[in-house]
Amino acid sequence: MLYAKVNEQGAIIDVAPFQNEDFTVLVSPNDPHVAQLLASKLDQQSSQELLSSSDQEMMRILEDLIDLLTEKHLIQFTELPMAAQKKLLSRKFVRGIHSGNNDNLIGDIRDDDALI
Known part of the structure; x- marks a missing residue:
């Protein structure tokens, strides 16, 4: 619209x-x-600006897709590369804080296990 x-x-x-x-x-x-x-x-607008603005929307779509696939047990979250797991958990944690739904998705983070 x-x-x-x-x-x-x-x-x-x-x-x-x-x-x-x-x-x-x-x-x-x-x-x-x-x-x-x-x-x-x-x-x-340059094509680069258009891509940048759509990147955020696309990332959210991918996050939702990964959530859906794991909920349906089509993939296991742990099958993703460790760097991807950490980034997704970090984003989910931050989104939870912003939406007021802080469920401690990550738990205590050690210095040697910092999020990317």
Whole structure:
């Protein structure tokens, strides 16, 4: 879904993938004016910026996929390389803190077993 920012005359002046006090009007990406705005925004951003912004979203998808595969017993978490296990546990721990769900997923961490 896309939300538009409109001027006093009701003309669309910008679009965003989120709704807030500025972007209030739900619009279709198929609308020619919206498509033109999207194309100009993509022209302004480098491909590297687009990749960087999607990397965070992709990482979350991979984390969720690994969680799903382990819950269904299709893979065992311990089959992953140790560095991957530590990074995933670290991210899960930090996400738990930010969401208020601190279940001590990692436990006590020794200095020689610090997370990557």
